[in-house]
Amino acid sequence: xxxxxxxxxxxxxxxxxxxxxxxxxxxxxxxxxxxxxxxxxxxxxxxxxxxxxxxxxxxxxxxxxxxxxxxxxxxxxxxxxxxxxxxxxxxxxxxxxxxxxxxxxxxxxxxxxxxxxxxxxxxxxxxxxxxxxxxxxxxxxxxxxxxxxxxxxxxxxxxxxxxxxxxxxxxxxxxxxxxxxxxxxxxxxxxxxxxxxxxxxxxxxxxxxxxxxxxxxxxxxxxxxxxxxxxxxxxxxxxxxxxxxxxxxxxxxxxxxxxxxxxxxxxxxxxxxxxxxxxxxxxxxxxxxx
Numbered sequence: 001x002x003x004x005x006x007x008x009x010x011x012x013x014x015x016x017x018x019x020x021x022x023x024x025x026x027x028x029x030x031x032x033x034x035x036x037x038x039x040x041x042x043x044x045x046x047x048x049x050x051x052x053x054x055x056x057x058x059x060x061x062x063x064x065x066x067x068x069x070x071x072x073x074x075x076x077x078x079x080x081x082x083x084x085x086x087x088x089x090x091x092x093x094x095x096x097x098x099x100x101x102x103x104x105x106x107x108x109x110x111x112x113x114x115x116x117x118x119x120x121x122x123x124x125x126x127x128x129x130x131x132x133x134x135x136x137x138x139x140x141x142x143x144x145x146x147x148x149x150x151x152x153x154x155x156x157x158x159x160x161x162x163x164x165x166x167x168x169x170x171x172x173x174x175x176x177x178x179x180x181x182x183x184x185x186x187x188x189x190x191x192x193x194x195x196x197x198x199x200x201x202x203x204x205x206x207x208x209x210x211x212x213x214x215x216x217x218x219x220x221x222x223x224x225x226x227x228x229x230x231x232x233x234x235x236x237x238x239x240x241x242x243x244x245x246x247x248x249x250x251x252x253x254x255x256x257x258x259x260x261x262x263x264x265x266x267x268x269x270x271x272x273x274x275x276x277x278x279x280x281x282x283x284x285x286x287x288x289x290x
Contacts, residue, residue: 012236012237015233016230016237017252019225019229019230019233020226020234021101021253021256021257022221022225022260023084023087023222023226023230024087024091024097024100024101024257024261025097025260025261026218026221026222026226027087027091027097027222028097028261029214029218029221030214030215030218030219030222031088031091033209033210033211033212033214033215034208034209034210034215035092035201035207035208036085036088036091036092036205037085037088037089037197037200037201037204037205038197038201038206038207038208038209039088039209040081040084040085040088040193040197040201041194041197041200041201042209043219043222043223043227044080044190044191044193044194044197045194045198046219046223047224047227047228048190048191048194050223050224050228051187051190051227051228052187054183055183055184058183060181060183061181061184062181062184068176068177068180069188071172071176071177072180072185072188072189073188074172074176075169075172075176075177076189076190076193077192077193077196078165078166078168078169078172079165079169079170079173079189080189080190080193080227080231081192081193081196081197082161082164082169083104083162083165083166083169084162085162086104086158086159086160086161086162086163086165087100087104087158087159087162090154090155090156090159090162093152093154093155093158094152094155095155095158095159096261097257097261097265098254098257098258099142099155100155100159101253101254101257101258102138102141102142103138103142103156103159103160103162104163104166105138105253106135106138106163107163107166107167110163110164110167111167111171114167114171127286129286130282130283130286131283132283133279133280133282133283133286134279134283135283136279136283137277137278137279137282137283138254138280139276140273140275140276141254141273141276141277141280182232182236183232186232254280255277255280255281258273
């Protein structure tokens with residue numbers, strides 16, 4: 001697979017952050033009308049059909065090694081099943097969408113800590129300072145939410161599981177799925193997640209969906225913009241850059257989600273929370289400085 005053009009490297013990170021942030025908003029729009037895993041099952045079944053048609057039409061090359069399908073399935077379950085599932089369940093149980101984004105935004109610190117021993121990537125002292133500064137900003141904001149009683153314990157646990165899943169999934173994909181066509185790789189990941197979600201939904205949920213226009217819009221947005229658009233960009237970014245550097249983009253998602261939450265749902269942030277976001281943004285600047 002050829003490397004991305006310089007123009008892609010310039011605009012893709014910002015576009016990814018914008019698109020990825022809308023996933024939290026889409027969840028809040030759609031979850032009142034379906035249980036979380038049922039919502040995910042519909043999402044990943046539909047996106048698997050859509051992307052499958054594209055892959056067949058373009059005749060994209062499929063992996064020849066059987067073990068590669070296992071690696072793709074594992075990374076898919078981590079990055080789409082457990083990560084998205086943790087966030088969806090937390091929001092369905094009352095977690096503020098912006099706070100959920102803040103918790104899973106700790107991912108870059110964990111990715112940085114693990115990318116060295118697992119992938120052999122080295123970080124400069126300035127980059128490490130950026131990661132710790134970003135973590136401090138997130139911790140400051142989350143602490144304010146805990147103190148104000150805005151964060152249910154179940155939501156904290158669910159988002160923590162999502163955090164571990166997206167971190168390990170990013171590293172796993174970077175290490176074990178190199179050379180796979182990104183369209184085929186995403187399709188296998190989505191199919192594995194769809195099967196898992198259907199099984200979990202039928203086992204632990206009612207499977208009932210209220211087909212309200214808001215749910216239809218949220219489902220369509222998550223399928224097309226998130227699962228086809230943002231995930232494709234993330235895949236390419238992981239391929240083209242170091243895992244820790246790519247993960248630093250997730251630090252930018254919480255403030256964007258907070259802005260979207262304010263504009264769409266009237267969610268507000270305290271002065272302390274805004275300070276935490278500003279500290280996090282400073283950390284991002286240090287991470288991306290070479």
